[in-house]
Amino acid sequence: MVTRPLVAVSDLRHAYADGSAALRGVSFAVGAGERLAIVGANGAGKSTTLLHLAGCLLPQAGSVRIGDLILRSDNLPQLRRSVGLLFQNPDDQLFMPRVFDDVAFGPVNLGLPADEVNARVMHALAVVAATHLAQRQPHRLSGGEKRAVAIASVLALSPTILLMDEPTASLDPASRRQLIELLQTLEQTLIIATHDLDMVLDLCPRTLVLGEGTIIADGASAVILQDAALLAAARLEKPLRLQACPVCSRRLPANGRSP
Amino acid sequence: MAKIESSFLDLGYLDSLAYRDSPIHRLDPRIKLITTLLFIVCVVSFGKHELSALLPFAIYPVMLLALAKLPPGYILRKLLLAAPFALCIGVFNPLFDRATLLHIGSLEISGGWISFASLMLRFVLTVSAALILVACTGFDSLCLALARLGVPSAFVVQLLLLYRYLFVLTDEAMRLARARSQRSFGRRGRELPVIASMLAQLLLRTLDRAQRIYLAMQCRGFDGELRLLRPLRIGTTDVVFLIGCTTALLGLRFADQAPALGDAIGGRLSW
Ligand SMILES: Nc1ncnc2c1ncn2[C@@H]1O[C@H](COP(=O)(O)OP(=O)(O)OP(=O)(O)O)[C@@H](O)[C@H]1O
Ligand SMILES: [Mg+2]
Numbered sequence: 447m448v449t450r451p452l453v454a455v456s457d458l459r460h461a462y463a464d465g466s467a468a469l470r471g472v473s474f475a476v477g478a479g480e481r482l483a484i485v486g487a488n489g490a491g492k493s494t495t496l497l498h499l500a501g502c503l504l505p506q507a508g509s510v511r512i513g514d515l516i517l518r519s520d521n522l523p524q525l526r527r528s529v530g531l532l533f534q535n536p537d538d539q540l541f542m543p544r545v546f547d548d549v550a551f552g553p554v555n556l557g558l559p560a561d562e563v564n565a566r567v568m569h570a571l572a573v574v575a576a577t578h579l580a581q582r583q584p585h586r587l588s589g590g591e592k593r594a595v596a597i598a599s600v601l602a603l604s605p606t607i608l609l610m611d612e613p614t615a616s617l618d619p620a621s622r623r624q625l626i627e628l629l630q631t632l633e634q635t636l637i638i639a640t641h642d643l644d645m646v647l648d649l650c651p652r653t654l655v656l657g658e659g660t661i662i663a664d665g666a667s668a669v670i671l672q673d674a675a676l677l678a679a680a681r682l683e684k685p686l687r688l689q690a691c692p693v694c695s696r697r698l699p700a701n702g703r704s705p
Numbered sequence: 706m707a708k709i710e711s712s713f714l715d716l717g718y719l720d721s722l723a724y725r726d727s728p729i730h731r732l733d734p735r736i737k738l739i740t741t742l743l744f745i746v747c748v749v750s751f752g753k754h755e756l757s758a759l760l761p762f763a764i765y766p767v768m769l770l771a772l773a774k775l776p777p778g779y780i781l782r783k784l785l786l787a788a789p790f791a792l793c794i795g796v797f798n799p800l801f802d803r804a805t806l807l808h809i810g811s812l813e814i815s816g817g818w819i820s821f822a823s824l825m826l827r828f829v830l831t832v833s834a835a836l837i838l839v840a841c842t843g844f845d846s847l848c849l850a851l852a853r854l855g856v857p858s859a860f861v862v863q864l865l866l867l868y869r870y871l872f873v874l875t876d877e878a879m880r881l882a883r884a885r886s887q888r889s890f891g892r893r894g895r896e897l898p899v900i901a902s903m904l905a906q907l908l909l910r911t912l913d914r915a916q917r918i919y920l921a922m923q924c925r926g927f928d929g930e931l932r933l934l935r936p937l938r939i940g941t942t943d944v945v946f947l948i949g950c951t952t953a954l955l956g957l958r959f960a961d962q963a964p965a966l967g968d969a970i971g972g973r974l975s976w
Binding site: 497500501502522523526527529530531533535537538539541542543544547550551552554555556557560563564581583585586599603 | 717720721723724843844845869872876914917918920921922923924925926927928932933934
């Protein structure tokens with residue numbers, strides 16, 4: 447049985463207002479429940495791609511299809527109900543006077559009843575270990591705390607497609623581990639733009655490598671992250687776990703424990 | 706720039722006050738909005754040389770302050786922050802209006818000085834009432850109240866975003882100032898070009914960020930309609946508060962035929 451992919455991007459192009467071409471023809475498809483990592487150098491076009499998938503940018507050429515909807519200005523509200531985007535900069539995402547209200551903003555807009563909203567907010571805050579921040583002002587939090595709250599605000603929407611732009615950036619190691627474990631339990635479709643290749647190894651079976659607005663490689667993470675030449679071309683490095691030990695030049699097995 | 710941080714960002718504290726709990730906090734935002742508007746209209750509608758009849762109106766903010774258990778020092782500091790604007794407007798009155806209106810002993814007080822005092826008093830009364838309204842209601846709830854009272858949604862959302870972006874603006878200003886002081890090593894001179902380019906940067910950055918924040922709001926289902934978790938409900942307390950305040954305010958406003966209370970508090974200062 448051939449199922450139609452949930453997300454289909456074809457020949458997507460985008461140039462920002464100042465003329466710099468951020469995407470020069472990107473095509474890929476993502477199946478329901480798949481976990482895809484988008485990696486690449488700074489400025490490769492990862493964030494731009496995610497902004498398109500979330501309907502924050504409209505394709506200048508090419509197309510984006512999410513579910514049954516082709517991304518167009520007239521069906522944006524519908525489309526946005528099924529996707530949730532974690533912005534690269536949490537400051538862009540937090541705007542309510544209290545953390546609690548910020549996380550509740552999405553569910554309230556979905557028109558959920560108050561009990562349900564409360565339950566969702568508390569749950570989302572709990573899974574990112576940020577329950578104690580509920581009454582704080584978002585713009586007075588530390589970088590990592592902001593990130594955690596921003597993640598909660600997206601999780602509270604429980605979208606069918608979760609788009610995350612550098613979710614582990616500025617998280618402390620324990621929070622990072624906790625987030626990865628949480629994401630592993632989710633059944634939603636997950637598309638993550640990141641520089642954290644060790645997380646990719648843990649979380650995403652498939653990786654898309656972007657370079658200067660085009661796709662350099664698209665395939666199994668285990669293969670791509672081993673390919674030193676490809677990674678070098680994309681200005682990336684092998685994940686630490688796949689690098690040989692500098693002392694004994696032995697390699698750790700993929701599960702990260704010593705033999 | 707540390708001053709920007711301490712003065713403007715304190716608006717966040719104003720917001721956080723709204724999450725406290727008190728009988729005043731529990732009142733419906735619409736009720737508080739209406740009584741405060743009525744209060745402001747009453748205070749503003751007096752003649753320009755009125756002084757003694759204004760004084761009793763101080764009861765309203767003081768009562769709210771006490772019942773809502775708000776920190777008076779904070780409200781006072783915010784008042785001082787806005788005071789220069791009122792001073793600027795009022796400071797010319799004594800220059801233009803020199804006709805003597807009042808004698809205290811051998812001291813002659815001109816109409817200009819009286820209208821200046823009256824203006825400042827009005828400023829203190831109205832701005833403190835507005836501050837207290839925000840502090841015991843929250844800006845979001847107030848906007849929702851406005852919408853429910855029939856103010857066009859587009860206008861209300863603009864107002865809400867304006868308030869939110871104030872934080873964005875001050876945040877960016879702080880960051881820029883920090884970045885600059887990081888690398889200026891305390892050196893002075895050639896300040897003006899630097900400040901000019903910083904202001905330009907600030908504008909650009911703020912526009913950019915405002916744009917992205919708006920996108921983020923849309924991504925989370927914002928469609929221009931304001932929705933809040935706290936439901937609006939008018940109960941008996943609300944009605945009692947509204948009737949009580951309206952009667953008292955109108956009473957004070959039209960009591961100048963029998964200004965007993967005003968006399969008791971302010972003496973015969975007014976003309
Ligand atoms: N608002 C903007 N205006 C103009 N150019 C932009 C804008 N945002 C991004 N760009 C440009 O578009 C290109 C792609 O940017 P994008 O943010 O998608 O990169 P990225 O892969 O997410 O990088 P990073 O790893 O640094 O987050 C870059 O060359 C960048 O300079
Ligand atoms: Mg990016």
